[in-house]
Amino acid sequence: MPAKEVPRKWDHEADVIIVGGGTAGLPAGITAAESGLKATILEVRPACGGSLNMAFGGVAFAGTDEQKAAGIDDSPEILYQDLVNISGADQELARAYADNQLDAYTIIKEEGIKWPGILALPGHSRDRSLGWLLGYGADIVKALENRARRSGVEILFRHRATRLITDPPTGRVIGLKVSVKDETRNFKAKKAVILTTGGFGRNREMLAEYAPEMVDCIPKMPAGHLGDGLRMGLAMGAATRDIGVAVAPSWPVCVETHSSALPAVDWGGIMVNVHGKRFHDESSSESFYGPMTGAGMKQPGGVYWVVFNDDIKKSIGKVHEKLLKTVENCKQYKASTIEELANIAGIDVRGLTETVDKYNGDIDSPGYDTVFGRRFQLGQERPLIKIDKPPFFTVKCKTSITSLKGGLRINGSAQVVNQYGEVIPGLYAAGEVTGGLSTKTYLLCVLTSAAMTQGIIAARNTAKAPV
Numbered sequence: 001m002p003a004k005e006v007p008r009k010w011d012h013e014a015d016v017i018i019v020g021g022g023t024a025g026l027p028a029g030i031t032a033a034e035s036g037l038k039a040t041i042l043e044v045r046p047a048c049g050g051s052l053n054m055a056f057g058g059v060a061f062a063g064t065d066e067q068k069a070a071g072i073d074d075s076p077e078i079l080y081q082d083l084v085n086i087s088g089a090d091q092e093l094a095r096a097y098a099d100n101q102l103d104a105y106t107i108i109k110e111e112g113i114k115w116p117g118i119l120a121l122p123g124h125s126r127d128r129s130l131g132w133l134l135g136y137g138a139d140i141v142k143a144l145e146n147r148a149r150r151s152g153v154e155i156l157f158r159h160r161a162t163r164l165i166t167d168p169p170t171g172r173v174i175g176l177k178v179s180v181k182d183e184t185r186n187f188k189a190k191k192a193v194i195l196t197t198g199g200f201g202r203n204r205e206m207l208a209e210y211a212p213e214m215v216d217c218i219p220k221m222p223a224g225h226l227g228d229g230l231r232m233g234l235a236m237g238a239a240t241r242d243i244g245v246a247v248a249p250s251w252p253v254c255v256e257t258h259s260s261a262l263p264a265v266d267w268g269g270i271m272v273n274v275h276g277k278r279f280h281d282e283s284s285s286e287s288f289y290g291p292m293t294g295a296g297m298k299q300p301g302g303v304y305w306v307v308f309n310d311d312i313k314k315s316i317g318k319v320h321e322k323l324l325k326t327v328e329n330c331k332q333y334k335a336s337t338i339e340e341l342a343n344i345a346g347i348d349v350r351g352l353t354e355t356v357d358k359y360n361g362d363i364d365s366p367g368y369d370t371v372f373g374r375r376f377q378l379g380q381e382r383p384l385i386k387i388d389k390p391p392f393f394t395v396k397c398k399t400s401i402t403s404l405k406g407g408l409r410i411n412g413s414a415q416v417v418n419q420y421g422e423v424i425p426g427l428y429a430a431g432e433v434t435g436g437l438s439t440k441t442y443l444l445c446v447l448t449s450a451a452m453t454q455g456i457i458a459a460r461n462t463a464k465a466p467v
Contacts, residue, residue, distance in 0.1 A: 002235055003165040003177055007186040010175070014040040014154070016462050017176060017189040018196055018455075019161045019229060022050025022222075023448055024431030025196035026144035027104060028455035033151035035463035037191065041148070042159040042178060044224045049141040050198050051222060051403060051432065052448065056251075056260065058119045058131025060445040061105040062098065066118055066130060074126040076101065086123050086287055088440030090241070096412035096457055097437065097450050104452035111143035121444045122379030123287025129445040134322040164193065164232050164427070173236070173426035192462040195416070195429040196455055199246070199404030200227025211247035216302070218253050218400040220260075225404075229433040233408040236427060239419045241435030242406030248442065249294035252306055252397035259329035261306045261395040262289065266378045267315045268385045269308035270359060271397075273299035276342060276351025278359070281372040283379060288442045293399040305347055305394045307356070309387050330395040341392045360386040403447055406435030414458035428462060430454030 021043035032039035062079035080098035083089040119129040165175040200206040280295040317324040335341035342352040431451030
């Protein structure tokens with residue numbers, strides 16, 4: 001439940017209070033301040049950024065200058081169709097996101113961020129992801145934080161919002177209880193509260209409730225993703241969207257170092273279980289890698305091995321040094337033959353030998369993998385290459401979770417709604433704390449741009465709302 005009584009005294013007042021200083025929160029703060037509002041961002045951690053600081057891939061925008069320069073015909077309407085047809089996205093949310101996402105792109109571009117290239121990714125009907133974000137996420141965070149401060153946004157670190165405060169006669173959200181050190185303070189929001197707290201991937205109790213099969217996955221998200229926004233929204237009677245699929249399998253990570261081995265897969269490696277047998281198409285043909293690593297979770301002991309060779313490592317290095325570094329940070333087993341590799345890694349020798357021979361033979365004739373139908377290294381990009389030249393490598397992996405795909409139900413205006421579809425007055429939400437864009441599957445690199453865009457939408461509608 002929200003706080004039971006309206007405080008007699010407020011410790012802080014602002015027009016809008018944004019809970020979370022990350023991918024959605026910073027654009028929300030910028031938009032609010034540039035609309036003439038007094039905006040305060042509360043961040044539980046000692047720095048801004050959240051997931052954006054840790055971003056791995058790219059950020060998807062449709063209709064960018066980079067696409068036009070490359071001769072790529074794309075538009076918000078095409079992005080909308082991809083979201084609805086591939087992801088099964090809520091049409092109202094998809095429409096709002098697609099129609100406003102270039103505003104988020106513009107803010108980034110105005111702050112001087114230049115992209116190294118355009119990524120072709122599974123599921124997208126156009127090449128639209130700008131990346132790689134490795135090393136760029138932190139730069140974007142700094143640029144957004146600097147702009148927010150220039151715009152007059154107040155950013156308070158180590159402030160953890162714990163409960164919403166409502167006006168009893170109207171049920172309107174008018175503020176929050178905030179924990180600061182060992183003290184609880186009352187923060188008043190004259191117009192609205194915007195929840196941009198990220199997911200609940202670091203809250204083991206919530207994981208056990210919503211996705212018990214994922215509890216032992218390796219968490220690869222910020223420590224602040226504790227589910228605070230979801231908890232506060234639920235206490236207000238908020239509905240959820242896609243909460244049953246929110247916790248999705250993500251990267252294959254080294255069981256010892258927790259570094260990602262995904263680039264070795266995306267550039268031609270295969271995945272096998274302890275018996276040396278492949279268990280899924282490694283090209284992420286379902287639009288992202290979750291189904292593949294989800295199948296990995298079901299292998300004996302919940303572990304599996306990524307098998308590759310030096311040719312694959314060299315291919316990764318040519319694309320991005322930091323991509324290769326993630327693989328090099330894994331504990332790698334190295335050998336001059338597949339038989340030796342199996343022995344030292346603890347994989348069935350005969351099984352792995354037969355699997356690699358079959359895979360290489362299929363590439364020779366008929367030219368594709370006949371076991372799972374893999375035809376490309378990733379999606380429909382880059383022809384398959386044989387794993388036939390030493391040295392050979394393997395990394396023992398478990399599945400991680402990196403981001404959540406469901407949470408509070410919002411409408412196209414980013415207002416939180418209850419089980420009857422009624423707006424909870426004064427309460428907005430944006431980004432990973434919400435659901436609705438990834439009901440069937442996830443389009444890679446959409447989460448980042450959607451969070452930014454929803455933050456902008458929430459702040460714009462807050463500016464229009466009466467006091």
